[in-house]
Amino acid sequence: MLPRPSLSLLPRFCSFLPFATMSSKTGTFHLQQPLNYRAGARIQPVDGSHNEEVYEPATGRVMGKFLFSGEKEVDLAVQSAKAAFKIWSQKSGMERSRVLLEAARIIRERREEIATMETINNGKSIFEARVDVDISWQCLEYYAGLAGAIAGQHIQLPGGSFAYTRREALGVCVGIGAWNYPFQIACWKSAPALACGNAMIYKSSPLTPISVVMLAEIFTQAGVPNGLFNVVQGGAATGQFLCQHRDVAKVSFTGSVPTGIKIMEMSAKGIKPVTLELGGKSPLIIFSDSVLENAVNGALMANFLTQGEVCSNGTRVFVQREILEAFTEEVVKRTQKIKIGDPLLEDTRMGALISRPHLERVLGFITQAKEQGAKVLCGGEPYVPDDPKLKNGYYMRPCVLGDCRDDMTCVKEEIFGPVMSILPFDTEEEVLERANNTTFGLAGGVFTRDIQRAHRVVAALQAGMCFINNYNISPVELPFGGYKMSGFGRENGQAAMEYYSQLKTICVEMGDVESVF
Numbered sequence: 001m002l003p004r005p006s007l008s009l010l011p012r013f014c015s016f017l018p019f020a021t022m023s024s025k026t027g028t029f030h031l032q033q034p035l036n037y038r039a040g041a042r043i044q045p046v047d048g049s050h051n052e053e054v055y056e057p058a059t060g061r062v063m064g065k066f067l068f069s070g071e072k073e074v075d076l077a078v079q080s081a082k083a084a085f086k087i088w089s090q091k092s093g094m095e096r097s098r099v100l101l102e103a104a105r106i107i108r109e110r111r112e113e114i115a116t117m118e119t120i121n122n123g124k125s126i127f128e129a130r131v132d133v134d135i136s137w138q139c140l141e142y143y144a145g146l147a148g149a150i151a152g153q154h155i156q157l158p159g160g161s162f163a164y165t166r167r168e169a170l171g172v173c174v175g176i177g178a179w180n181y182p183f184q185i186a187c188w189k190s191a192p193a194l195a196c197g198n199a200m201i202y203k204s205s206p207l208t209p210i211s212v213v214m215l216a217e218i219f220t221q222a223g224v225p226n227g228l229f230n231v232v233q234g235g236a237a238t239g240q241f242l243c244q245h246r247d248v249a250k251v252s253f254t255g256s257v258p259t260g261i262k263i264m265e266m267s268a269k270g271i272k273p274v275t276l277e278l279g280g281k282s283p284l285i286i287f288s289d290s291v292l293e294n295a296v297n298g299a300l301m302a303n304f305l306t307q308g309e310v311c312s313n314g315t316r317v318f319v320q321r322e323i324l325e326a327f328t329e330e331v332v333k334r335t336q337k338i339k340i341g342d343p344l345l346e347d348t349r350m351g352a353l354i355s356r357p358h359l360e361r362v363l364g365f366i367t368q369a370k371e372q373g374a375k376v377l378c379g380g381e382p383y384v385p386d387d388p389k390l391k392n393g394y395y396m397r398p399c400v401l402g403d404c405r406d407d408m409t410c411v412k413e414e415i416f417g418p419v420m421s422i423l424p425f426d427t428e429e430e431v432l433e434r435a436n437n438t439t440f441g442l443a444g445g446v447f448t449r450d451i452q453r454a455h456r457v458v459a460a461l462q463a464g465m466c467f468i469n470n471y472n473i474s475p476v477e478l479p480f481g482g483y484k485m486s487g488f489g490r491e492n493g494q495a496a497m498e499y500y501s502q503l504k505t506i507c508v509e510m511g512d513v514e515s516v517f
């Protein structure tokens, strides 16, 4: 069943344009063009460590190879971005706004092509990839709207003197992204960065290097100066060259906690500000007075989007004991009905996980959960679709675990796969204590009909993004980010503008200087 149309995942704009030039059937795409982008064009990097293969998760097929960028290529990208920054940062907010609006328009126009590419490279269903693309152009439109509103303050001082503040761009910003929302994460970072007058160099996860280059082309077509948005490709070493570069002013990172720690350490050496969007193990609390159908829908949304590979997922589902049986029965029934298979088919709702090692890691968590006493209520095993071309894809059946305890690994660690753990509780006080007993703090949710309890519970949750009676919806107007080890800084909403700009204060003397000497 689809979410309700009010605050739902359904696109706010739909344009079903014909496919562009690329092949759109699973198992047919071949990488032909370079994946680095510098000074307004796709290029081969001037140096690099090695060639990396790009896989299609739906089939397990290698689609092509690309070179991991070396230090020289990173430096050229930074120098190109520095030159473009000089032009872009001098434009008015309204001029920047017009370019971002044009980029949003082109994304809408190329919606089907981008969504198809995202599905081919990530493995998520085309249904979800279209939603990701819609959230992406909405993000550009939102920050286009804010670009013209960037303003300072005027402060009166004695004797007619005064001061004013200017909100200025930072310079060359680096964006480093994860593989679960490749195009969307690049837009969440670049839209506020460019709106504030910065340049950006972006590095995707090496598992999903393709769609961000389409974004780079779109920015150029929309009218950003050549070099303003460059793409370098690679893994940890390329990321390190970026973070350590002396001309980089800021790093915005989305990824795991261990990598986030390294990013922060490197940035600390250059006193560079960082935004860290890290992992989570979020609680979803379902009280017995909830509308059961909504609570079940919420739990599915909280666990199974993008094959469960979602940072904000509410994977610890706390259910009040009175409705445990009814809730569990319904959630299992609905999970078993999820259509798994070729992600480019219209009716598929769960595609392939990102890679073979990741699939094995997720299945390993389920084996361990069983060893520790959890009961597999459904799924949890590899899935082989009937279509022969999909037989080497990375599919599994979504899993619901019962008989879970707070001390089990499946309840404590981020699995990043389609695995829901159900945990019974009795009282509000008890569940809050247990929900907050984690080093993570990205998201949390509550289902109840008691309005006072709903607000009391979210106020007590130690998490940056909380939902009442829904889960995992992401209007771009809302700030998104974590507490505790899930990171700091915010993406989306007005808040993100703070993280891509700096404040200058100018103090103006209107009288004579009174010296104390």
Ligand SMILES: NC(=O)c1ccc[n+]([C@@H]2O[C@H](COP(=O)([O-])OP(=O)(O)OC[C@H]3O[C@@H](n4cnc5c(N)ncnc54)[C@H](O)[C@@H]3O)[C@@H](O)[C@H]2O)c1
Pocket (backbone or CB within 6 Å): 176, 177, 178, 179, 180, 181, 203, 204, 205, 206, 234, 235, 236, 237, 238, 239, 240, 243, 254, 255, 256, 257, 258, 259, 260, 262, 263, 276, 277, 278, 279, 280, 310, 311, 312, 414, 416, 442, 482
């Ligand atoms: N909070 C959020 O908004 C959010 C969103 C998506 C994913 N995530 C998190 O991301 C993780 C999954 O993504 P992943 O496996 O790509 O994470 P990861 O930390 O392995 O990699 C993330 C990015 O960092 C790069 N990288 C790796 N080592 C680096 C280093 N030493 N220096 C610089 N860059 C380096 C990678 O190449 C990749 O581009 C999960 O923990 C998930 O929760 C968080």
Ligand SMILES: C[N+](C)(C)CCCC=O
Pocket (backbone or CB within 6 Å): 180, 181, 305, 309, 310, 311, 312, 472, 473, 474
């Ligand atoms: C768009 N979602 C579903 C809120 C996911 C945000 C990015 C986290 O992985």
